[in-house]
Amino acid sequence: MFACIHIPDFxxxxxxxxxxxxxxxxxxxxxxxxxxxxxxxxNEKARLLGMETGMTKLQAAVFAQxxxxxxxxxxxxxxxxxRSPEQExxxxxxxxxANHAFSPRVEDTAPDxxxxxxxxxxxxxxxxxxxxxxxxxxxxxVGLEGNVALAANPDAALHAALGFEGVTVIPPGNEAQRLGxxxxxxxxxxxxxxxxxxxxxxxxxxxxxxxQMLDTLERWGVRDFRGLALLPExxxxxxxxxxxxxxxxxxxxxxxxxxxxxxxxxxxEEAMELESPVxxxxxxxxxxxxxxxxxxxxxxxxxxxxxxxxxxxxxERRISEEEARTQQELEDxxxxxxxxxxxxxxxxxxxxxxxxxxxxxxxxxxxLDLAAHSPGAAVMKVWLDAEPAPPRSAQRGLFLPVSxxxxxxxxxxxxxxxxxxxxxxxxxxxxxxxRRDSFETTRFAATEQAxxxxxxxxxxxxxxxxxxxxxxxxAWRLTVQICDGCPAFLSPQSDxxxxxxxxxxxxxxxxxxxxxxxxxxxxxxxxxxxxxxxxDIAVVSGGTGxxxxxxxxxxxxxxxxxxxxADASYD
Numbered sequence: 123m124f125a126c127i128h129i130p131d132f133x134x135x136x137x138x139x140x141x142x143x144x145x146x147x148x149x150x151x152x153x154x155x156x157x158x159x160x161x162x163x164x165n166e167k168a169r170l171l172g173m174e175t176g177m178t179k180l181q182a183a184v185f186a187q188x189x190x191x192x193x194x195x196x197x198x199x200x201x202x203x204x205r206s207p208e209q210e211x212x213x214x215x216x217x218x219x220a221n222h223a224f225s226p227r228v229e230d231t232a233p234d235x236x237x238x239x240x241x242x243x244x245x246x247x248x249x250x251x252x253x254x255x256x257x258x259x260x261x262x263x264v265g266l267e268g269n270v271a272l273a274a275n276p277d278a279a280l281h282a283a284l285g286f287e288g289v290t291v292i293p294p295g296n297e298a299q300r301l302g303x304x305x306x307x308x309x310x311x312x313x314x315x316x317x318x319x320x321x322x323x324x325x326x327x328x329x330x331x332x333x334q335m336l337d338t339l340e341r342w343g344v345r346d347f348r349g350l351a352l353l354p355e356x357x358x359x360x361x362x363x364x365x366x367x368x369x370x371x372x373x374x375x376x377x378x379x380x381x382x383x384x385x386x387x388x389x390x391e392e393a394m395e396l397e398s399p400v401x402x403x404x405x406x407x408x409x410x411x412x413x414x415x416x417x418x419x420x421x422x423x424x425x426x427x428x429x430x431x432x433x434x435x436x437x438e439r440r441i442s443e444e445e446a447r448t449q450q451e452l453e454d455x456x457x458x459x460x461x462x463x464x465x466x467x468x469x470x471x472x473x474x475x476x477x478x479x480x481x482x483x484x485x486x487x488x489x490l491d492l493a494a495h496s497p498g499a500a501v502m503k504v505w506l507d508a509e510p511a512p513p514r515s516a517q518r519g520l521f522l523p524v525s526x527x528x529x530x531x532x533x534x535x536x537x538x539x540x541x542x543x544x545x546x547x548x549x550x551x552x553x554x555x556x557r558r559d560s561f562e563t564t565r566f567a568a569t570e571q572a573x574x575x576x577x578x579x580x581x582x583x584x585x586x587x588x589x590x591x592x593x594x595x596x597a598w599r600l601t602v603q604i605c606d607g608c609p610a611f612l613s614p615q616s617d618x619x620x621x622x623x624x625x626x627x628x629x630x631x632x633x634x635x636x637x638x639x640x641x642x643x644x645x646x647x648x649x650x651x652x653x654x655x656x657x658d659i660a661v662v663s664g665g666t667g668x669x670x671x672x673x674x675x676x677x678x679x680x681x682x683x684x685x686x687x688a689d690a691s692y693d
Contacts, residue, residue, distance in 0.1 A: 123240040123250060124276040124381075126283035127221060127261060129213075129268040132234035133163035136213040137203050139265035140394050140412055148173070148200040150182050168200050208393035208505070215387060216264040216420050222386040223423040224260060229276075229381040234268075235283070237276050239381055254289040264419050273297060277377030281347075284308050297375020302348030309347065309372060310336050313365075335362065347373040386424070390508040392416050399438045399500030403492050406501060410488050413506045414481040421508060427477035429511035431484060433491075435468045436503035468497040475532060475566060477511035483533060490536045494544070535566055556635055557652055590693040591676070597687035598622065600677060609677065612661055614688075622675065622688055624661045631657035632679070653681040656689070 129135050133151040138144045148167035152159050159179040171185050185200040214233045221228045224247075227239035240253060247253045250272045258270045271282035274294040278301060282290045285304035292300045310332050338361075344350050350373040359367040371377060392413040400406055421427060472487055538547045548563040600622065603611040608629050614622045632655035639651045656678040674692035679685075 123244070123272060123274060124279045125225075125238040125240050125253065125257060125270065125272045126231075126276070126279040127217065127236045127238075127257060127268055127270055128280075128283035129217065129234040129261075129266055131163050131165050132213070133205055133210060134165045135234075135266055135268075136210040137206065138165075139213050139216075140209060140392070140416065142265070142412075144201055145267075147198065148185070150177075150185075150200050150202055151205050152179055152182070152202055153205040162205060164200075171200055173200060204395070206393070206395050208395070212392045212416070213266060215389070215391070216416065217261060217266060218384070218387065219390075219420045219423050220260045220264050220266075221257075223425070224257060227381060227383055228386075230384040231280070235280065237280065237381055239276075240272070250291045251289070254291055258289055260423065264423065265416055273375070275375070275377050276379060276381060277372055278375040280312060281308055281372070284312065292375075298348075298351055298373075301373065301375050302346060302351065304347045306339055306345060306347065306350060306373075307336065309350070309369060313369070335365070338362070388510060390417055390420050390428075390510060391505060392507075393503065393505045395503045396501065399502055401500040403489060406492070406504070407485065407489060409504055410506070411481065411485050413504065414484045414488075417506060417508050418479045418481045418484075421479045421510060424510075426510040426512075427479045428484075428508035429474055429477045430509040431472045431474065431487070432505075432507040432509070433470045433472070433488060434505040434507070435497050435501045436505075437468055437497055437499040438502050468499075470495060473565060475535075478532070486533050487536055490540050494540050556637055558635075558654075589674075591690050592693065593690045594688055597689050600686040600688055602677070602679075602686040609657055609659055609686075612659075612677075622661065626659050627662045627672070628660035629657055630659075631655070633657075636681075651682070655679040655681065658692075 134149050137151065138149060146167075148171050149165050150161050150168050150173055151163040153162040154160055156179070161173065161175050161177040161179075161182050164173050164175065168185070173182060173185050179202070182200065182202055186202050187199060210233065217236055218228065218230060221236050221238055225238045225240060225243055227241075229237040231237050238257075240250075243253065244250070247256055254270045254272050258268075261268055261270075269283045269287055269290070271279045271286060271290040271292070273279040273282060273292040274297065278292060278297045281301055281304060282292055285301070285308045290300075313332065339345075339350065344353070350370055353370060355367055355370055358370055362369070394409055394413055396409070400409075417428075470491055472491060478484075535547060545563055547566075549566045550561045551564050553560045553562060599615045601613045601615060602609045609626050611625055612622050634653075634655050636653040637651065641650055656676060658674065658676055660672055660674055662672050675688055676690040676692070677686060677688050680687065
């Protein structure tokens with residue numbers, strides 16, 4: 123058993139897929155540059171208005187300005203849209219994704235047609251009628267509407283999908299009877315698009331040959347499959363050659379061939395071209411929402427999730443009179459230039475800590491990212507590309523704490539970064555240096571927790587307890603009196619820290635450390651050279667006798683700034 127899915131008026135469906143509100147309207151697709159812009163595709167509602175393919179844009183504009191009739195027999199004014207190759211590629215990829223999720227054996231027959239081998243799939247999906255309705259619902263989930271046909275051979279299924287609407291199931295042996303009512307034009311159109319080109323022949327010559335064959339059959343009075351199937355095979359072959367005999371076999375539903383299988387693609391991209399430039403985040407959110415829904419529907423059809431989301435925006439070129447440049451100057455402009463005219467493409471990549479496919483979470487992340495990194499110009503075109511992560515299974519322990527939901531965690535991190543800055547929120551990672559408290563902030567990523575947690579306490583060791591070092595954040599500034607090169611007396615520069623005031627009874631040190639002397643001294647955090655001397659001291663304060671108070675501290679001398687600080691205390 124084979125199945126064929128055909129999407130009629132595919133250029134229109136590619137546009138309606140990202141603009142669902144147009145499905146109830148008459149839509150015509152234009153192609154070409156003025157003044158050669160013409161209608162190349164339209165839906166059934168546009169045909170009811172009287173529109174035809176090949177009309178000029180001026181002729182089609184008359185139907186776009188028409189008003190709704192009182193009786194309501196004809197649809198309202200037509201909607202004109204420019205043809206978008208990016209949207210058609212995305213729609214074709216979505217069609218393949220939906221079918222690859224149903225069967226592993228798929229043939230990419232045409233941009234609007236796909237063939238499937240359903241051998242053995244009845245055990246999984248049921249009867250052929252059930253499989254046909256399931257296939258139609260799957261292509262509807264990715265925003266497309268088309269015809270589905272099931273037959274015993276791929277050619278019969280292909281002709282049935284092109285000729286009949288909805289879901290069609292042809293039982294084995296009834297191909298000639300069911301296909302007999304189809305016009306011969308369907309058969310010749312399939313041969314024109316699917317037959318391999320002859321060496322040295324042009325497309326126009328092939329079209330002319332098929333028109334001559336159609337005219338010949340019309341003169342003979344053959345207008346449908348049944349009339350062609352009743353002709354004698356030898357007489358037809360003697361007049362039309364081998365092509366005529368092949369047409370007769372296909373009209374009888376006796377075609378036999380193997381499918382040219384294609385591998386499932388791993389690129390998930392959606393695009394939409396805007397009618398007018400948009401510079402407001404609220405307006406772009408409606409575009410992002412629709413594209414994200416389509417992306418997540420394709421990922422869900424393939425049982426995948428995104429680990430990264432890339433956003434590309436085509437910006438409007440705007441040049442002031444003072445910055446007027448020629449096209450060659452714009453092309454030669456360096457990429458680091460801040461002129462919007464020199465950077466028509468704007469790109470951002472969102473790395474996700476865990477794979478996900480929730481369109482609401484993606485939309486919120488894009489809004490927060492656009493608020494923090496504005497493109498600086500109006501948007502003309504939008505691309506969204508999802509990088510899928512391979513599925514994996516993980517078994518967690520029963521006694522491990524429950525981790526937060528990935529979607530809520532990512533939104534929370536994005537909100538924190540929007541408030542404190544992108545480089546001030548994340549995971550701290552120590553740098554390979556001797557500098558104190560030297561670290562960098564990296565992007566937070568959820569890590570796998572160990573199945574068994576083992577910790578070592580003081581009771582597990584035979585050694586006695588060690589001194590505890592309590593860091594002072596921020597360090598306390600001190601005034602130090604030096605005697606014989608060592609600290610002799612301390613006094614804090616703040617009245618609230620009187621415990622540091624007193625005589626130094628014991629001192630150990632100094633321990634000198636320095637580095638980064640080859641860098642310039644900048645104002646950034648943890649940058650520039652350092653040079654410090656550390657001391658361990660015992661301070662006695664509070665008077666004499668029983669009121670005397672002794673404490674251990676670690677102090678250091680910043681040689682570059684010539685200042686003393688209390689860095690930590692010992693318990």
